[in-house]
Amino acid sequence: MHLPSTTALRVIAALAQHGTVSAAAVALSLTQSAVSKQLKAVEALIGLTLFNRARHGLVPTEAGIVYIEQARVALGALETAAVRTARLRGSRPVLRLHVLPILGDRWFMQRLIGFTDQHPDVDVQFVTYASREAHRDVDVVFRFGEGQWPGWNADYFLGRDVVLVGAPMTLDRGGGIADWRDIARFRLLVHPQTPLHWDRLFAQYGGLDIPPEQTITLSYYALVIRGAIGGQGLALVPRTLITRELAAGELVNPLGIGFESQNCYWLTTPNERPREGVLKHFCVWALAEAARSEMPQGAVSS
Amino acid sequence: MHLPSTTALRVIAALAQHGTVSAAAVALSLTQSAVSKQLKAVEALIGLTLFNRARHGLVPTEAGIVYIEQARVALGALETAAVRTARLRGSRPVLRLHVLPILGDRWFMQRLIGFTDQHPDVDVQFVTYASREAHRDVDVVFRFGEGQWPGWNADYFLGRDVVLVGAPMTLDRGGGIADWRDIARFRLLVHPQTPLHWDRLFAQYGGLDIPPEQTITLSYYALVIRGAIGGQGLALVPRTLITRELAAGELVNPLGIGFESQNCYWLTTPNERPREGVLKHFCVWALAEAARSEMPQGAVSS
DNA sequence: CCCGACTATTCCAATATGGAATAGCATGCT
DNA sequence: AGCATGCTATTCCATATTGGAATAGTCGGG
Numbered sequence: 001m002h003l004p005s006t007t008a009l010r011v012i013a014a015l016a017q018h019g020t021v022s023a024a025a026v027a028l029s030l031t032q033s034a035v036s037k038q039l040k041a042v043e044a045l046i047g048l049t050l051f052n053r054a055r056h057g058l059v060p061t062e063a064g065i066v067y068i069e070q071a072r073v074a075l076g077a078l079e080t081a082a083v084r085t086a087r088l089r090g091s092r093p094v095l096r097l098h099v100l101p102i103l104g105d106r107w108f109m110q111r112l113i114g115f116t117d118q119h120p121d122v123d124v125q126f127v128t129y130a131s132r133e134a135h136r137d138v139d140v141v142f143r144f145g146e147g148q149w150p151g152w153n154a155d156y157f158l159g160r161d162v163v164l165v166g167a168p169m170t171l172d173r174g175g176g177i178a179d180w181r182d183i184a185r186f187r188l189l190v191h192p193q194t195p196l197h198w199d200r201l202f203a204q205y206g207g208l209d210i211p212p213e214q215t216i217t218l219s220y221y222a223l224v225i226r227g228a229i230g231g232q233g234l235a236l237v238p239r240t241l242i243t244r245e246l247a248a249g250e251l252v253n254p255l256g257i258g259f260e261s262q263n264c265y266w267l268t269t270p271n272e273r274p275r276e277g278v279l280k281h282f283c284v285w286a287l288a289e290a291a292r293s294e295m296p297q298g299a300v301s302s
Numbered sequence: 303m304h305l306p307s308t309t310a311l312r313v314i315a316a317l318a319q320h321g322t323v324s325a326a327a328v329a330l331s332l333t334q335s336a337v338s339k340q341l342k343a344v345e346a347l348i349g350l351t352l353f354n355r356a357r358h359g360l361v362p363t364e365a366g367i368v369y370i371e372q373a374r375v376a377l378g379a380l381e382t383a384a385v386r387t388a389r390l391r392g393s394r395p396v397l398r399l400h401v402l403p404i405l406g407d408r409w410f411m412q413r414l415i416g417f418t419d420q421h422p423d424v425d426v427q428f429v430t431y432a433s434r435e436a437h438r439d440v441d442v443v444f445r446f447g448e449g450q451w452p453g454w455n456a457d458y459f460l461g462r463d464v465v466l467v468g469a470p471m472t473l474d475r476g477g478g479i480a481d482w483r484d485i486a487r488f489r490l491l492v493h494p495q496t497p498l499h500w501d502r503l504f505a506q507y508g509g510l511d512i513p514p515e516q517t518i519t520l521s522y523y524a525l526v527i528r529g530a531i532g533g534q535g536l537a538l539v540p541r542t543l544i545t546r547e548l549a550a551g552e553l554v555n556p557l558g559i560g561f562e563s564q565n566c567y568w569l570t571t572p573n574e575r576p577r578e579g580v581l582k583h584f585c586v587w588a589l590a591e592a593a594r595s596e597m598p599q600g601a602v603s604s
Numbered sequence: 605c606c607c608g609a610c611t612a613t614t615c616c617a618a619t620a621t622g623g624a625a626t627a628g629c630a631t632g633c634t
Numbered sequence: 635a636g637c638a639t640g641c642t643a644t645t646c647c648a649t650a651t652t653g654g655a656a657t658a659g660t661c662g663g664g
Contacts, residue, residue, distance in 0.1 A: 007652085037613090339622080
């Protein structure tokens with residue numbers, strides 16, 4: 001039997017992550033056409049549909065879920081191989097970063113060049129699909145949580161400042177938001193890893209009951225943001241991840257509603273690996289850059 | 303960064319298994335040229351040598367060991383994906399076999415057609431690189447051992463009959479074997495999973511001390527057999543695996559020396575999966591075919 | 605019923621792949 | 635030494651695959 005190509009695997013993973021062919025194409029630096037064909041090729045190979053073509057993008061079928069999972073395992077293995085051999089090669093210093101996809105897309109890609117320009121000798125490697133076990137290979141892991149991980153040194157990175165946003169169209173159509181209670185008139189986009197965000201918000205303002213059918217759960221942050229832009233409903237998103245959209249007016253934050261979240265992004269390094277040399281430079285740079293990107297005035301940039 | 307192609311991964315895995323470019327090429331149904339190029343491509347990709355070109359084949363470097371391991375993980379994931387989706391497809395009955403490479407190469411490939419001819423509707427799938435965890439996906443696992451696996455139903459398959467063999471050239475050069483004690487004059491090829499075979503043989507005949515430096519340990523059975531054919535020394539091999547070589551005179555079994563091993567190949571099925579329908583047919587067929595292949599008269603075949 | 609936001613398809617150029625033949629390189633035998 | 639042997643590396647070339655640009659098709663919403 002024929003095996004899928006590695007780009008096919010990347011396509012599957014990217015589709016799962018971004019939810020649409022076009023978005024996946026951008027993420028992979030391919031055209032929509034190429035992605036569409038790769039997907040079709042894999043589906044032909046296994047004789048099953050992997051994604052149901054739904055209204056606003058692709059939804060994995062049962063087979064798709066299985067395949068996505070294994071594609072990630074395979075890609076993870078290749079990443080692990082690359083990282084471990086790079087360490088063996090040891091020609092130039094290697095910095096291995098484990099970055100959650102959303103951070104990679106929305107924060108790192110634009111800014112990392114600032115670091116690599118200063119340190120052209122350093123081989124910066126991204127690890128995205130790695131399993132937990134592969135954490136021992138990396139120098140820095142960016143995590144989402146409350147800042148406590150045994151054996152890891154954690155610094156607040158970004159994302160504490162969570163804001164309520166929606167597309168202008170959405171707000172208009174729903175009659176606008178003049179008071180926080182108006183939120184109840186909209187559909188709410190939920191991210192499974194942070195379902196408590198909404199509860200937290202309502203608690204702050206005094207309570208609000210939203211029936212579950214008025215929420216949409218989207219498996220990736222990227223989808224939540226896209227959904228909000230596309231007018232699916234209101235979202236709660238760390239402000240730093242959408243500075244561009246806020247600046248461009250694609251998303252707006254009515255009444256400045258938001259809160260400080262306990263759950264945010266942290267920069268963590270293994271305790272046993274002291275932050276020195278290149279690693280130290282990187283941590284200092286990343287934390288400074290993150291702080292800068294959270295300052296309101298620094299937020300306006302393409 | 304570019305990723306290796308999936309054929310490159312298969313090449314790496316096959317090289318690790320067969321130890322030479324040419325043998326790997328045969329196993330993959332490619333030319334030696336193609337395999338050589340793929341290997342070179344991967345080495346260029348990661349900037350390291352994966353195999354040291356040694357006297358009789360390729361020996362993995364440190365980087366090679368890492369890479370081989372991850373290539374197997376990646377291929378295993380793809381196999382798992384294929385198997386699990388095939389089950390979902392469910393168009394025609396699927397039979398998933400986990401087969402050790404040596405059995406696949408030396409026994410199944412030639413005989414399986416006898417089964418598929420009788421059951422053209424059945425989708426027979428091989429699983430080779432699968433992790434232990436993936437065992438739950440398979441219908442039949444061929445294992446090497448003593449026949450006891452909790453939760454598994456085991457039938458003796460083949461390989462009990464272990465014989466001492468060497469290339470005719472080897473035997474001539476070493477002065478022939480007129481008595482079992484003459485074994486001490488030869489180098490012995492050892493397979494790490496069955497190091498006790500030699501002890502077992504010597505015990506049977508009354509003891510013999512072989513200094514360790516007179517042995518060569520080869521990591522795969524395929525290499526042991528190849529080594530014996532190539533004149534590296536004497537080997538202890540299940541007779542069924544080398545019927546062709548014995549018939550062709552490439553290997554000879556002086557004096558008929560050999561013994562019944564406790565460690566041999568077993569056909570096992572999970573207890574919770576009753577042997578019925580296609581599964582039953584396959585087990586019956588495989589066991590009968592194995593028995594037939596172990597009969598001396600049945601042994602002569604190309 | 606058209607518009608917008610998608611995905612699928614077609615055509616074509618660029619690239620990668622794999623086979624056949626050949627060269628190169630050690631080793632062991634005479 | 636010198637040749638035969640059993641490998642791997644390289645070159646050349648036909649073919650298959652890939653990916654981009656443009657185009658067509660699809661679906662839901664105002």
